[in-house]
Structures are given as structure tokens and as C-alpha cells.
Amino acid sequence: MTIYALSSGPGLAGISVVRVSGPNTRKIISELTKKGLPEPRVATRRKFNKIEDNDLIDEGILIWFPGPSSYTGEDMAEFHVHGSKAVVDAIHSTISKVDGCRLAEPGEFTKIAFQNGKINLLKAESISDLISSETEIQRKQAMKIMTGKSSDKFNFLRKRLLKILSNIEAKIDFPEDDLPSTILKNINSETKNIKQEIQKILNDQKVGERIREGFKIAIVGPANAGKSSLLNYLSQRDVAIVSEIAGTTRDVIEAHLNIDGLPVVLSDTAGIRESKDDIERKGIKLALEKAENADLILIVIEPKSIDFTEFLSNFGSKKSILVINKIDLGFDHNNNEIEKYETVKISIKQEKNLDKLIKLIKKNLTNKFISHEDVFITRQRHRTNLEKCVEHLNNFEKKNSIEDFDKAAEDLRLATRSLGMIVGNVDVEEILGSIFNDFCIGK
Numbered sequence: 001m002t003i004y005a006l007s008s009g010p011g012l013a014g015i016s017v018v019r020v021s022g023p024n025t026r027k028i029i030s031e032l033t034k035k036g037l038p039e040p041r042v043a044t045r046r047k048f049n050k051i052e053d054n055d056l057i058d059e060g061i062l063i064w065f066p067g068p069s070s071y072t073g074e075d076m077a078e079f080h081v082h083g084s085k086a087v088v089d090a091i092h093s094t095i096s097k098v099d100g101c102r103l104a105e106p107g108e109f110t111k112i113a114f115q116n117g118k119i120n121l122l123k124a125e126s127i128s129d130l131i132s133s134e135t136e137i138q139r140k141q142a143m144k145i146m147t148g149k150s151s152d153k154f155n156f157l158r159k160r161l162l163k164i165l166s167n168i169e170a171k172i173d174f175p176e177d178d179l180p181s182t183i184l185k186n187i188n189s190e191t192k193n194i195k196q197e198i199q200k201i202l203n204d205q206k207v208g209e210r211i212r213e214g215f216k217i218a219i220v221g222p223a224n225a226g227k228s229s230l231l232n233y234l235s236q237r238d239v240a241i242v243s244e245i246a247g248t249t250r251d252v253i254e255a256h257l258n259i260d261g262l263p264v265v266l267s268d269t270a271g272i273r274e275s276k277d278d279i280e281r282k283g284i285k286l287a288l289e290k291a292e293n294a295d296l297i298l299i300v301i302e303p304k305s306i307d308f309t310e311f312l313s314n315f316g317s318k319k320s321i322l323v324i325n326k327i328d329l330g331f332d333h334n335n336n337e338i339e340k341y342e343t344v345k346i347s348i349k350q351e352k353n354l355d356k357l358i359k360l361i362k363k364n365l366t367n368k369f370i371s372h373e374d375v376f377i378t379r380q381r382h383r384t385n386l387e388k389c390v391e392h393l394n395n396f397e398k399k400n401s402i403e404d405f406d407k408a409a410e411d412l413r414l415a416t417r418s419l420g421m422i423v424g425n426v427d428v429e430e431i432l433g434s435i436f437n438d439f440c441i442g443k
Contacts, residue, residue: 001101001102002020002021002022002023002024002025002028002098002100002101002102002153003020003021003022003023003101003102003103003105003108003109003112004018004019004020004021004028004101004102004103004104005018005019005103005104005111005442006018006019006088006091006442007078007094007125007149007442007443008020008083008442009253011083011085011131012083012133013083013087014081014083014085014179015060015079015080015081015082015083015244016081016082016084016087016088016117016164017078017079017080017103018078018079018081018091019076019077019078019079019111019279019442020076020077020078020079020094020095020101021070021071021072021074021075021076021077021104021112021409022074022100023074023075023076023100024098024099024100024101025074025075025076025077026075028077028095028097028098028101029033029062029064029077029099030140031051031093031094032046032047032048032049032051032057032079032091032094033047033049033062034047034054036063038062038063038064038259038441039322040064040065040066041063041064041065041070042063042064043061043063043414044061044062044063044064044274045059045060045061045062046059046060046061046062047059047079047203047317048060048062048079048091048338049089049094050093050094051094051097051098052094054203056088056091056094056378057079057081057087057091057094058082058090059277060079060080060081060082060093061079061080062077062078062079062080063077063078063080063332064077064092065077065078068116070189071109071113071118072112072116072118073112073113073116073118073432074107074112074115074116075399076208079091090174098287103126104442107128107440107443108442109442109443110124110128110443111124111309114424115424116430120151120423120424120425121422121423122144122145122150122151122154122422122423122424123148123150123151123379124147125140125143125378126145126146126378127141127378127443128141128147128443129141129142129145129212130142130146131157131380131440133443134256134258134263135261135262135263136155136261137211137261137262137263138211138212141208141211141321141375141378143210144375145375146203146379149376150376151423153376154199154376154422155425156195157197157198157419158419158420158425158435159224160190160194160195160241160415160428161412161415161416162416163190163418164187164191164412165409165412165413165416167187167246168187168400168405168408168409168412169325169409172405172409174408187400187402188397191393191396191397191400192395194393195390195393195394196387198386198393199390200389201376201377202377202383202387203385204375204376204377205368205369206377207369207375207385208375208379208382209377209378209379209380209383210295210369210376211263211375212262212378212379213225213263213265214256214263214265214297215262215295215296215365215369216265216267216290216293216294216295216296217263217265217266217294217295217296217297217298217361218267218269218287218293218294218296218298219265219266219267219269219295219298219300220287220288220290220298220299220300220315221299221300221301221323222301222302224302224324224328225300225301225325225375226300226302226309226348227240227268227300227304228253228268228396229264229348229349230268230298230300230323230325230348231253231255231325232256233351233354234255234259234266234358235255235257235266242273242320251271251349252267252286252287252290253268254266254267254268255268255348257356259361259362260358260361260362261358261362262361262362263364264361264367267290267294269286269287269290270293279349280348281406290434291315294366295368295369296319296320296321296361296365297315297319297320297321297343298321298322298323298361299306299315299320299322299348300323300325301322301323301324301325302326302329303324303325303327303329303330304329317341318339318370319364320341320342321341321343321357321360321361321364322338322341322342322343322344323343323344323345323357324343324346324347325346325347325348326347326348326349327345327346327347327352327353328350328352342360344356344360345359347402381422382422383423385418385419385421386418386419386422388414388415388418389415389418390414392411392414392415392418393411393412393415395411396408396411396412396415400413434436
């Protein structure tokens with residue numbers, strides 16, 4: 001089957017790129033251009049015509065990529081045309097007239113590239129992350145994965161496990177021959193070392209996932225302290241309704257932001273207070289849950305919140321910033337509880353010290369979570385397979401210690417398989433759909 005799709009962004013543009021891949025690519029080029037194949041990988045000016053009546057659609061650039069030296073590993077072509085909806089629709093319509101052609105599914109070009117061995121699963125995922133990146137740190141992380149450092153690490157660990165497995169299988173196949181004591185000793189030490197390396201990767205504070213999905217920041221505080229106003233200011237738009245009536249915010253309102261280069265999911269929550277309203281109480285419960293699961297908590301209070309000691313005690317000071325809003329009204333209260341927190345005094349109304357707050361947010365996230373240069377895990381799928389690998393290695397060590405080699409070998413095979421699942425060195429058909437469905441059409 002030959003697939004085709006718009007690979008550039010939809011909507012009006014100077015140029016649009018329609019990509020084609022599959023066995024009928026040569027035929028499509030011939031039918032649309034009424035000419036032979038151009039020189040491979042050379043931008044060639046051509047006229048593109050409708051197949052059914054030879055009507056001119058547009059004049060643009062054709063690039064021909066014969067397989068297997070193409071992105072997908074198949075014969076592939078790109079038609080660079082003027083970026084109007086009418087032109088793109090006409091190109092799509094005429095390609096569809098060729099037998100054995102259909103519109104590509106999301107991520108199908110990259111899926112074919114993976115299936116043809118052009119890329120591994122980690123690189124496929126990093127391509128998706130690069131396309132979706134909204135901040136510089138997300139772009140850098142996607143590029144790091146694309147360079148293959150993570151793949152090399154997991155493949156190296158897997159090869160070491162396969163070496164151990166070969167020694168165990170030798171013992172099973174030739175039980176009458178004793179393995180040298182140095183090999184048996186090496187099996188134990190090597191297994192332990194590999195397990196420690198994987199555990200070190202797992203103890204990464206989920207930095208990769210946080211960068212990819214966005215750091216979670218919860219804004220909590222008493223009613224009418226200015227939480228929604230802070231969300232609106234940081235978002236640079238009216239995300240939440242602001243009112244002097246206490247209890248206006250009842251549900252959690254989220255905004256995806258770029259705060260000084262960091263991807264952030266900022267959550268405005270219901271004002272925490274005693275309430276007899278069932279709906280507001282549910283909102284307060286959600287607020288406390290958001291705070292518990294957040295990477296950083298912004299505790300917003302204001303000068304009228306004199307008795308807030310009990311309120312502050314609900315939140316840990318290590319992952320919180322105390323934001324004292326409305327300092328234009330004056331703030332001269334002394335409270336020892338404040339000293340436990342990093343504190344910034346602001347006035348959203350007068351836009352005072354908000355730059356200091358942004359710098360403090362960035363400092364907290366950077367110091368706590370972005371201290372690792374090597375990021376190997378960017379998805380829960382990676383983490384789950386590494387955890388399974390450690391579990392199988394633990395089982396292997398127990399069985400190997402009592403010389404139950406047959407069962408120990410099976411645990412080692414499962415550990416090796418878990419590592420292989422990350423980069424796609426084993427049959428991974430069951431996870432391909434969930435990975436490539438996250439792609440845009442045309443990629």
C-alpha cells in the first residue's frame with residue numbers, strides 16, 4: 001500500500017509539502033508530472049497535473065527519494081506546492097485516483113520507518129516530542145534522545161544481560177561440565193552492577209517526564225487572596241474569572257505555560273476555607289490533592305489573612321513558595337511560620353515584584369529537577385519496563401543462588417526482553433498503536 005498526506009502544517013502558508021511513500025510512488029510521479037523520474041534527492045521544478053483530465057494543478061518542487069535510502073526505507077517523494085487548501089486538496093484528490101493509494105494515518109510514515117529498521121522506538125518517540133515541543137528545554141531533551149545516547153545505554157545493558165544468559169544456558173546445556181569459578185563470580189557481580197545502573201536511572205526524580213509533560217505548579221491559598229489573578233497574569237490572558245466574591249473558583253482551572261523557558265502546567269484552585277457548600281467543599285478537596293501531587297506549590301495569601309499559621313502547616317515548605325499578594329495595602333505582620341518558606345511579596349494590581357516571583361519559580365524547578373545531564377526516561381513506558389527488568393533480575397538472583405538454572409535463565413530472558421521493549425529490539429506490536437497515534441498526520 002502507498003500512503004500520502006500533508007506533512008506541513010494545515011492552513012494558509014507560502015509552501016505546503018505533500019509526502020508520498022510506498023511501491024506506487026514512481027507511478028504517482030509519472031502520472032502527476034507526465035515526465036520521468038528526476039535525479040534522486042535533488043529539488044526539481046515540475047508542473048503537477050490532474051491524472052483524470054491533465055488539468056494543471058500547480059507548479060512547484062518535486063524531491064524523489066528512492067528506497068531504501070529514504071526516511072521510510074521505501075520509495076518516497078515530496079511535492080512542494082503553494083500552500084492553499086484548494087491546491088493541497090487537488091493534489092490529494094488526484095493521488096487518490098492511483099490504485100493502491102490511501103491517506104496516511106497519524107504517524108504512519110514514522111511507523112513504517114521503524115518497521116523497516118530506519119529508526120528505533122526511542123528515536124520515533126523523540127521525533128514526536130520534537131514536533132510537540134513548545135519550550136527550549138523540551139526541544140533540547142528531544143534532540144538528546146534523537147542522537148541515540150539513551151538507545152546506546154539500553155542496548156549496552158541488554159548486551160551485558162545476553163552475555164550472562166549465554167553463560168547460564170551453557171551451564172544448562174552441559175551440566176556435567178563445571179563453569180569456571182571466575183565466570184560464576186562474574187555472573188553475580190555483573191548482575192548486581194547492571195541492577196544498580198538501572199536503579200540509578202530510575203532514581204531520576206522523573207525529570208524527563210516532567211520536562212516532556214510540563215512541571216506541575218499548584219496555586220493554593222485562602223479565598224480572595226488573588227490566586228486567579230496570578231494565573232491570569234502568568235498566562236497573559238483571562239483564563240479564570242476574577243471576582244471579589246469569595247468562593248468564585250470551585251473547580252481546578254489549568255493553563256499550559258512557558259515560564260521563562262520552562263514548560264509548566266499551572267493550576268488555579270478553590271480558596272481553602274471552612275465551607276458548608278458541598279460543591280465548594282469538593283473544590284477544596286481537589287485543591288489539596290493538586291497541592292499534594294504538584295512539583296511546586298505557590299501559597300498565595302494577602303495582608304488580611306492575619307491568622308494563616310494553621311493554613312501554612314498543611315503544606316511542606318520544601319516544595320512551596322509563599323506569595324504575599326496585595327502588598328500595596330501594606331504588610332507588617334510578624335509570624336515565625338513565614339520564615340520556614342521562601343517568600344516573595346508582590347502586588348498583582350500594580351505588577352510589582354512579579355518578575356522576582358518568576359525567577360524564584362524557575363530557580364526552584366531548575367535546582368530540584370534539572371540537575372541531571374543524562375536523561376534516559378521520558379515516558380512511563382520506559383519506566384515500567386525498567387522496573388520490570390529490575391524485578392526479573394531480583395528473581396534471577398534468588399533462583400541462581402540455589403542453582404535453579406532453568407528458571408533463573410527464564411527470568412534473565414524476561415529481564416532482557418524488558419530492556420528490548422524500550423528500544424524495539426523485540427516484538428512490540430502491542431505498543432505501536434499507542435505510540436504512533438500521538439503523532440500528527442503526515443509524520
